[in-house]
Amino acid sequence: EAQVTQNPRYLITVTGKKLTVTCSQNMNHEYMSWYRQDPGLGLRQIYYSMNVEVTDKGDVPEGYKVSRKEKRNFPLILESPSPNQTSLYFCASSWQGVENTQYFGPGTRLTVL
Amino acid sequence: GENVEQHPSTLSVQEGDSAVIKCTYSDSASNYFPWYKQELGKRPQLIIDIRSNVGEKKDQRIAVTLNKTAKHFSLHITETQPEDSAVYFCAATPTGGFKTIFGAGTRLFVKA
Numbered sequence A: 001e002a003q004v005t006q007n008p009r010y011l012i013t014v015t016g017k018k019l020t021v022t023c024s025q026n027m028n029h030e031y032m033s034w035y036r037q038d039p040g041l042g043l044r045q046i047y048y049s050m051n052v053e054v055t056d057k058g059d060v061p062e063g064y065k066v067s068r069k070e071k072r073n074f075p076l077i078l079e080s081p082s083p084n085q086t087s088l089y090f091c092a093s094s095w096q097g098v099e100n101t102q103y104f105g106p107g108t109r110l111t112v113l
Numbered sequence B: 001g002e003n004v005e006q007h008p009s010t011l012s013v014q015e016g017d018s019a020v021i022k023c024t025y026s027d028s029a030s031n032y033f034p035w036y037k038q039e040l041g042k043r044p045q046l047i048i049d050i051r052s053n054v055g056e057k058k059d060q061r062i063a064v065t066l067n068k069t070a071k072h073f074s075l076h077i078t079e080t081q082p083e084d085s086a087v088y089f090c091a092a093t094p095t096g097g098f099k100t101i102f103g104a105g106t107r108l109f110v111k112a
Helices: none
Strands: A004-007 A010-013 A019-025 A031-038 A042-051 A054-057 A076-078 A087-094 A108-112 B004-007 B010-014 B019-025 B032-038 B045-051 B056-059 B062-067 B072-077 B086-092 B106-111
Touching: A004 A087, A010 A019, A019 A031, A019 A087, A019 A108, A042 B086, B004 B086, B010 B019, B019 B086, B019 B106, B032 B062, B045 B056, B045 B062, B072 B086
Parallel strands: A010 A108, B010 B106
Antiparallel strands: A004 A019, A019 A076, A031 A042, A031 A087, A042 A054, A087 A108, B004 B019, B019 B072, B032 B045, B032 B086, B056 B062, B062 B072, B086 B106
16 A cells, blocks of 8 residues: 555654654655644645755754655654644655655654653 | 745635635745645645646636736635535645645635
8 A cells, every 4th residue: 555654653752852753655756755734834844855865954944854865764853852843743755846746644743841 | 935825714614605715825936736635633635736837727526726927826615515624725836846835724614
């Protein structure tokens, strides 16, 4: 089954404790992206990757890191999480760039205390 | 920076009525405009999209119109049904083609 998966789905952590949210797709998509969703703000793009080893900042990259060592995986790293990073996070992938259907993962609800 | 404004933030209609959601964008070079539907507790899913060389696109009860001169585009849902109740997001792709700017979303309620 073609899909985008994320883990964990729910996470409660404390300020400053490094964490990684994994994202994996099995559709051989070149493009992957991370978004955060906050009430009243819609979806805001954090980072995106056009292909393996090629990443770039979205609109809200501060406090986040990403890597794309393999085509199927695009982990999101919070090296020192802060309460303002409490949010719902979505990973998405598409065949090439954003001018194609983006397929979203199920989301990761992160709470930073 | 690039911006997409979406209105209204909440829309309530009676089953069978039409619903219209409007968006404006700031980057005149934007050329791809998708619409996503997000049901409660679920992930966003693409329902329709339009490219800048097309003025209107229709898929059954859903249609999207684009006015490039005015930099706005709209989603039209006819004969609404309770299962249309969800949050709808518009989006635009600014110059370059690798970023997506989303609107803040419209929560649509369809009353049976």
